[in-house]
Amino acid sequence: MSAPELSTxxxxxxxxxxxxxxxxxxxxLVAAVILLFGFPTRTGELFAWPIAPSLSAYLLASAYLGxxxxxxxxxxxxxxxxxxxGYPAVVVFAAALLVATLLHLDRFSMNLSFIVWFTLYATTPFVIAVVAIVQRPRDPGTADTPDVLIPxxxxxxxxxxxxxxxxxxxxxxxxxxxxTAFWAWQVTPLTAQAxxxxxxxxxxxxAALLWDARWSAFRILFQAQLLSLAAIVLSLVGGHAELLxxxxxxxxxxxxxxxxxVVYGWLTLWCELRLRSAKVHEP
Incomplete structure (x- = not known):
């Protein structure tokens, strides 16, 4: 392949x-967040399977929120x-849920939500993997200008x-x-796998932090994780009675x-302050 083609x-x-x-x-994802956060006690009829207690529904919804x-x-x-x-993580997550679904088909509600659930998880791991493979060569491996390198x-x-x-x-x-015997609240084998x-x-x-130090490569992902963590904190407060x-x-x-x-918040703030400083002093 010629240099111009590689550049392209x-x-x-x-x-x-x-x-x-x-x-x-x-x-x-929006529909799932609304159903799981808004109607955790009606997941059997509105979602793909009955999830109890509510904390399990909340934790799954927190991941979808991110x-x-x-x-x-x-x-x-x-x-x-x-x-x-973020793409390898989505592939692993979606593939795991596909396997869990196939292992526990008897636990699912035979409704429209299940049809949508099964269709999505039977296709998403493969579609996302193809997208990641096709897109992968487009990362030149260079940092933004300016950028911050995570220590x-x-x-x-x-x-x-x-x-x-x-x-x-x-x-x-x-x-x-x-x-089911050690988790912080009651779970079934299906919810444990989810x-x-x-x-x-x-x-x-x-894991990608081991070979990529660019803050620009993790900024969005850390924002998503902070959003999920904030939702989990609120879920633990709201569902504290279900904790064992x-x-x-x-x-x-x-x-x-x-x-x-604390860690994600502090690191995000640390990197953002240095990024702002770099922009101010950018020639």
């Missing part, structure tokens, strides 16, 4: 098809590298934190029966969520 491919652009896929997904922000930004972003690291110790720390979340999610997914899929998001996103305080996982989970808000 590595233009950091977002293809129209990528934007249209994002725009197509957003309404389904997804709305992410895909809105995909539809409007100027550069591919601003959103590229190595911060990146390693977040990657380790994400790995812990991913391992926890993997245990819940692979051994959902065990999760929550495990949610926990995988942070792990997959944060005799289980060690309850204070651990609350502590991790609190730490997540």
């Amino acid at each position: 491919r590595a233009d950091d652009g977002i293809l129209p098809g990528t934007r249209w896929v994002a725009i197509f997904i957003i309404p389904f 997804g709305i922000w992410f895909f809105v930004r995909v539809a409007t972003a100027r550069r591919w590298h601003h959103v590229r690291h 190595g110790f911060m990146r390693v720390g977040l990657a380790v934190t994400g790995a812990c979340a991913f391992v926890t999610g993997a245990v819940m997914f692979v051994a959902p029966q065990a999760a 929550l495990g899929a949610v926990l995988s998001l942070t792990g997959v996103v944060n 305080w005799d289980r060690p996982m309850t204070p651990v989970f609350i502590g991790l969520v609190t730490a997540g808000v």
Whole structure:
């Protein structure tokens, strides 16, 4: 391939098809957030399957809320590298939910919501994977002008934190029966696997910090994670009566969520202040 062709491919652009896929997904995420946050006790009739207690519905909705922000930004972003690291996480999340669905078909409601759910998760992992593969060569690997480089110790720390979340999610997914005995509130094997899929998001996103230090490559993703974390905090406040305080996982989970808000919030503020300073002093 000639140099001009390589330059054209590595233009950091977002293809129209990528934007249209994002725009197509957003309404389904909005509908899910409304149903799960607004009607958590009626998920059996309004959503794809009955979810109890409400905290499980809230946690799934929190992930979808972050997804709305992410895909809105995909539809409007100027550069591919601003959103590229979110795609592997979406593939893993959607694939996990597809597998969970196939393993627990008897738990789902045979209604329109289930048909939509099954159709989306039978196609989304593959569509998103194709989009990521087609778009991947367009990231030139360069930082924005100006940009901020995230310090190595911060990146390693977040990657380790994400790995812990991913391992926890993997245990819940692979051994959902065990999760019913240790999780912070009552879960079924299906909801345990769904929550495990949610926990995988942070792990997959944060793993990319090990080889990419550009703040511009994580800014949107951290905003989405902060939005999800804020929703989880509000969910824990609203659903505190459903927490099982005799289980060690309850204070651990609350502590991790609190730490997540503090760490992501502080790092976002730190990077944004330095980015603003760089813009002020830009020649």
